[in-house]
Amino acid sequence: xxxxxxxxxxxxxxxxxxxxxxxxxxxxxxxxxxxxxxxxxxxxxxxxxxxxxxxxxxxxxxxxxxxxxxxxxxxxxxxxxxxxxxxxxxxxxxxxxxxxxxxxxxxxxxxxxxxxxxxxxxxxxxxxxxxxxxxxxxxxxxxxxxxxxxxxxxxxxxxxxxxxxxxxxxxxxxxxxxxxxxxxxxxxxxxxxxxxxxxxxxxxxxxxxxxxxxxxxxxxxxxxxxxxxxxxxxxxxxxxxxxxxxxxxxxxxxxxxxxxxxxxxxxxxxxxxxxxxxxxxxxxxxxxxxxxxxxxxxxxxxxxxxxxxxxxxxxxxxxxxxxxxxxxxxxxxxxxxxxxxxxxxxxxxxxxxxxxxxxxxxxxxxxxxxxxxxxxxxxxxxxxxxxxxxxxxxxxxxxxxxxxxxxxxxxxxxxxxxxxxxxxxxxxxxxxxxxxxxxxxxxxxxxxxxxxxxxxxxxxxxxxxxxxxxxxxxxxxxxxxxxxxxxxxxxxxxxxxxxxxxxxxxxxxxxxxxxxxxxxxxxxxxxxxxxxxxxxxxxxxxxxxxxxxxxxxxxxxxxxxxxxxxxxxxxxxxxxxxxxxxxxxxxxxxxxxxxxxxxxxxxxxxxxxxxxxxxxxxxxxxxxxxxxxxxxxxxxxxxxxxxxxxxxxxxxxxxxxxxxxxxxxxxxxxxxxxxxxxxxxxxxxxxxxxxxxxxxxxxxxxxxxxxx
Numbered sequence: 001x002x003x004x005x006x007x008x009x010x011x012x013x014x015x016x017x018x019x020x021x022x023x024x025x026x027x028x029x030x031x032x033x034x035x036x037x038x039x040x041x042x043x044x045x046x047x048x049x050x051x052x053x054x055x056x057x058x059x060x061x062x063x064x065x066x067x068x069x070x071x072x073x074x075x076x077x078x079x080x081x082x083x084x085x086x087x088x089x090x091x092x093x094x095x096x097x098x099x100x101x102x103x104x105x106x107x108x109x110x111x112x113x114x115x116x117x118x119x120x121x122x123x124x125x126x127x128x129x130x131x132x133x134x135x136x137x138x139x140x141x142x143x144x145x146x147x148x149x150x151x152x153x154x155x156x157x158x159x160x161x162x163x164x165x166x167x168x169x170x171x172x173x174x175x176x177x178x179x180x181x182x183x184x185x186x187x188x189x190x191x192x193x194x195x196x197x198x199x200x201x202x203x204x205x206x207x208x209x210x211x212x213x214x215x216x217x218x219x220x221x222x223x224x225x226x227x228x229x230x231x232x233x234x235x236x237x238x239x240x241x242x243x244x245x246x247x248x249x250x251x252x253x254x255x256x257x258x259x260x261x262x263x264x265x266x267x268x269x270x271x272x273x274x275x276x277x278x279x280x281x282x283x284x285x286x287x288x289x290x291x292x293x294x295x296x297x298x299x300x301x302x303x304x305x306x307x308x309x310x311x312x313x314x315x316x317x318x319x320x321x322x323x324x325x326x327x328x329x330x331x332x333x334x335x336x337x338x339x340x341x342x343x344x345x346x347x348x349x350x351x352x353x354x355x356x357x358x359x360x361x362x363x364x365x366x367x368x369x370x371x372x373x374x375x376x377x378x379x380x381x382x383x384x385x386x387x388x389x390x391x392x393x394x395x396x397x398x399x400x401x402x403x404x405x406x407x408x409x410x411x412x413x414x415x416x417x418x419x420x421x422x423x424x425x426x427x428x429x430x431x432x433x434x435x436x437x438x439x440x441x442x443x444x445x446x447x448x449x450x451x452x453x454x455x456x457x458x459x460x461x462x463x464x465x466x467x468x469x470x471x472x473x474x475x476x477x478x479x480x481x482x483x484x485x486x487x488x489x490x491x492x493x494x495x496x497x498x499x500x501x502x503x504x505x506x507x508x509x510x511x512x513x514x515x516x517x518x519x520x521x522x523x524x525x526x527x528x529x530x531x532x533x534x535x536x537x538x539x540x541x542x543x544x545x546x547x548x549x550x551x552x553x554x555x556x557x558x559x560x561x562x563x564x565x566x567x568x569x570x571x572x573x574x575x576x577x578x579x580x581x582x583x584x585x586x587x588x589x590x591x592x593x594x595x596x597x598x599x600x601x602x603x604x605x606x607x608x609x610x611x612x613x614x615x616x617x618x619x620x621x622x623x624x625x626x627x628x629x630x631x632x633x634x635x636x637x638x639x640x641x642x643x644x645x646x647x648x649x650x651x652x653x654x655x656x657x658x659x660x661x662x663x664x665x666x667x668x669x670x671x672x673x674x675x676x677x678x679x680x681x682x683x684x685x686x687x688x689x690x691x692x693x694x695x696x697x698x699x700x701x702x703x704x705x706x707x708x
Contacts, residue, residue: 118138464495
């Protein structure tokens, strides 16, 4: 999953930039670097903590001097706003030419460098004062951005460039594309409207930002219930608070049907305040979209994506649902039989049963016990596995770098330098991998600083954070990952490599700042590598004995994921359809809860539960509004890329270079479908997307024979 700004960048300046950060090219290994695997080894952490550096004043978060204290956000914000005022004046007085685009990108960079960093700090910093200061900075910068997007004089400077055919024809494709993207931002913000309507558009945007933050907070707040309402023998599953029990999640893996039922009904119980937020958010998005000339918010949100229109998304989801129908029904029948076997008194399959009984079926059929796999997946070994894969595929190595005092926000954060064998240092990845109080339980990639070619000819190195929720290991023992955790690590590292290799001239389109339905392709593709025995065999060793993970265990694990996979995918289709309806034609014909009930029973197939409102926990409505389908479409593209380009040899360097050249290098500086077409040598249709997803559900005949 991506956090922070979400635009993408133009392509490969690698050749022009080689050696900038690492002397005259070559690896230029720093004396402060150490092998990546040892940095995540528990004993290494205790004996040689990477945090430290010279004594003296704190350097500030991410090396930003102002951020040695929460008050520094105000200072950083004021400086960014001062710089932006000067750049606006410069843009308005500069004759049309490539410099116009460069100034716009400098303006974007000066604001994003504060907003993107604050976007991470507001959710992950352990100090409330830092989180609060970052939240305020996000809001203030966001308000300024919305005002700039309706600044007529600023827009006119860009319009003059786009109207000058002679100048435009002299620009390289990347610069033309970025100029058009900046103009697109003006247009979807209502630059063409009169002054009164432009002000209304700004007000709506600011209100939407506030509603998004409020709704997101509300999705995570636990629900309370009088403890006497629940049977005494299940109360211990929930956190006690006086006479109340706090329910903070669905307890989807709990073997007790009653606990799962209680958690589902309580956690998803409707909340009037959260419901009002959602309804206002959806209505405000629709008002904004119509104000600036779109039929619906979905039409506005899908501009520039692979899908392009809500009609294409609807066609994709309908065809996929049609192909999944029989398989899903079969999956539900298997789950129902398993429930009858384990609980003969209550055999009706309910929504809280799906995750649990599908897991039981996987474990029973393939003897999958995560505890058997964890000893083979120590965090250090997994990081070395990623390092080996990137080295063979892309010529890239990961090194742990010592941090300075005040640079990181928690002692267990690790900083990785990403180094290419000939191009030198490409950027930095901060790894915030472990659970701690007040840290969100989500796996996410944040852009902290985008890459760009600076005015002095040097390249501004990208900086990102990978945030996971790994358990803290026992003292002296390595952190052991479940297969799911290992796959999530590979997924998020796919985003990080996109950020490192989307080495564009302009930060406005750097790395993962691209179309949402393309941005998940590199991360999902990494899941295919994580499930290939040839890749896993390079690093999966028992942390005590050194024994390699047996091939049949990897095969069984991969095949087990296909058990009930149709039903799992159908659930994702349901979420995507619901998202499209919510962001479709307004006013909505029914309440959001009535729409949920109707869509769940029609698309998903399991019954709606009275007095529940799952949509109020649907946090993706904030960052993926009208674009939740992106996970499915990106998975389809990743599947095609894997099968056509890497299934035969996952270490094929020539194919790795092609992948970088065609898909990773451009960020958002190239139309997403053109990047897919360049990699696959064809432009896939909706039917191709559906076929790719459905074919992934087929079992491997060889594994069936081996395990029979």
